[in-house]
Amino acid sequence: MAQQLVYSSKINKIRSFALILVFGGILLMYAGILTKGIEWLMVIFFLLGVLMVFLSCAVYVWIGTLSLKAVPVVCPSCEKPTKMLGRVDACMHCKQPLTMDRNLEGEEFDEKYNKRKYAKVNKNNNK
Ligand SMILES: [Zn+2]
Numbered sequence: 663m664a665q666q667l668v669y670s671s672k673i674n675k676i677r678s679f680a681l682i683l684v685f686g687g688i689l690l691m692y693a694g695i696l697t698k699g700i701e702w703l704m705v706i707f708f709l710l711g712v713l714m715v716f717l718s719c720a721v722y723v724w725i726g727t728l729s730l731k732a733v734p735v736v737c738p739s740c741e742k743p744t745k746m747l748g749r750v751d752a753c754m755h756c757k758q759p760l761t762m763d764r765n766l767e768g769e770e771f772d773e774k775y776n777k778r779k780y781a782k783v784n785k786n787n788n789k
Contacts, residue, residue, distance in 0.1 A: 671754040672747045673725060673732065680721040687714030735760065748776040 687710075694707030732745035739758035750761045750772070766775055 670757055671744065671752045673729060673745060674754055676721060676725050676728070680718045680725065683714050683718035683721060687711045687718065690714060733762065750775045 690707050690711035692711075694704045694711060697703045697707060728747060729745060732747050734743055734745050736742070737744050737753040737756060737758055737760070739753060740756040742753070742755045744754045744760075746760050746762070749763050750759065750766065752759050761775070763775070
């Protein structure tokens, strides 16, 4: 089997994280219903579940603000509009790696280009 690029766009990643939180919260509340014989356990499950659902709401709001900051680009590979965050990101539709930095064009895709440390080193080299 050919090796697939497992990297997905940051916004998609955060979105699936929020989705997992919602399901986790619902599952915890369901566990609360199942354990209603033990009152303190039920309360803990319920509180945790509500907390997780609230947290996912916060994450959704966060995605909203992130999307506003993201740069809209048209993917060169599938020609669909996508949004990217940071110096390197992947297309939301075809997972094509994209970069904002001409120096990195053609380089192997690496998450490390988004790290502040790398940006600093690069800046020093350009002096
Ligand atoms: Zn694409």
